[in-house]
Amino acid sequence: MPSNDLVNTAENYLHALCTEIANRCVGSVGNQQATDLFTEKMIQFGFRTVRSEFDCIDWSSGEPSLSVNGESYEAFVSPYSLGCEVKSPLSMASTIDELKKLAGSDRVLLLRGDIAREQLMPKNFTFYNPEEHQQIIALLESKKPSAIISATSRNPELAGGIYPFPLIEDGDFDIPSVYMTEKIGDKLSQQLGKLVNLRFEAQRVPSTGCNVIARKGSDPNGRIVIFSHIDAKMGTPGALDNASGVVVLLLLAELLQANQPAITIEIVALNGEDYYSAPGEMRYLADNPNQLQDVYLGINLDGAGYVDGDTAYSLYDCPLEIAEKIRDSFPARQGFIEGEQWYQSDHSLFLMHNRPALAITSEKFDYLSTFITHTEKDSPELADPEKLVDAAHALQKLLFTLDQVWVNSR
Ligand SMILES: [Zn+2]
Structure with missing residues (x-):
């Protein structure tokens, strides 16, 4: 004792x-x-x-507001994201190949399925950063969607017990993003091509x-x-x-x-x-x-x-x-x-x-x-x-x- x-x-x-x-x-x-x-x-x-x-x-951030045709979807602001106020058509990718083929920058991009199965390592995290993660980040930065929505499940190895987990958690990545459960992501995926309203405030303070x-x-x-x-x-x-x-x-x-x-x-x-x-x-x-x-x-x-x-x-x-x-x-x-x-x-x-x-x-x-x-x-x-x-x-x-x-x- x-x-x-x-x-x-x-x-x-x-x-x-x-x-x-x-x-x-x-x-x-x-x-x-x-x-x-x-x-x-x-x-x-x-x-x-x-x-x-x-x-x-x-x-710090405020609560996000996300809707399509007046219907709201529950989402959470990705930690360290910049804020946004966008109204753009919904596009979608669930693999790196689909992401490569996406056209047009003025889109709200939904990432779900395979591409969203594990948290992406931050751009400047040098200790461990799989090539696949770096490729996804580089593609996102070149496609320049106006905002990203990720639909995720569980990922204890990289994100701990949090569900859903933020696919992106990176103060050096400047495309605004939110995340949601896979289930709500499934629902949202029915709205492909429709106008998405996404708005939230966020501040990065030195x-x-x-x-x-x-x-x-x-x-x-x-x-x-x-x-x-x-x-x-x-x-x-x-x-x-x-x-x-x-x-x-x-x-x-x-x-x-x-x-x-x-x-x-x-x-x-x-x-x-x-x-x-x-x-x-x-x-x-x-x-x-x-x-x-x-x-x-x-x-x-x-x-x-x-x-x-x-x-x-x-x-x-x-x-x-x-x-x-x-x-x-x-x-x-x-x-x-x-x-x-x-x-x-x-x-x-x-x-x-x-x-x-x-x-x-x-x-x-x-x-x-x-x-x-x-x-x-x-x-x-x-x-x-x-x-x-x-x-x-x-x-x-x-x-x-x-x-x-x-x-x-x-
Ligand atoms: Zn610890």
């Missing part, structure tokens, strides 16, 4: 990050409040703390955000880095995604208060995992021109602490000596389980630079990403503060042991 004090602290942090702060989306006031809170705590716990800023946009980087120890040759992304998707309290990870970092920093490790310990609130252009991740890589070659172990927490099931850890390219220490520090009897590898979070930064990594999430990861992640359901009741305290203790033990291994290997 973890101490009551720390459990209370964990609960208070969750409340502060998910309830007192209304929204942690990159660029928002809430996001800045969250990074302020993190900075203040890291300084209080004796870490050398720097903030690394980047430009981003804060976005803003800033930052990563918060907190360090102890000063060995230039060895560093253990621990990430949690502090931002949340727009429209979700983001308790498991990823206030819970941030809470573990805050608890861990408190536990390390009196320690002076030999190896450098770097605790990072990354800011942008759930934002279309991953600005914090880009900033972090730019701040690390050595390609992370001094990283002895990279750790990432995302989706940890779900009330149901164990806390799952997974290893990536860990040398035997590190793997052994990880397994010792996360024992089954304390509610840890070694789970499958997964790649949809910030530990990918370590993997792309061939550094050993450890990712920590919940055993019910699949359920969460299909039904909870990125929805309004991701609220603090779903996070178990005791599990977060247990994870912080396990990490403290791991850091202590790895520090010894590091010292002995010098």
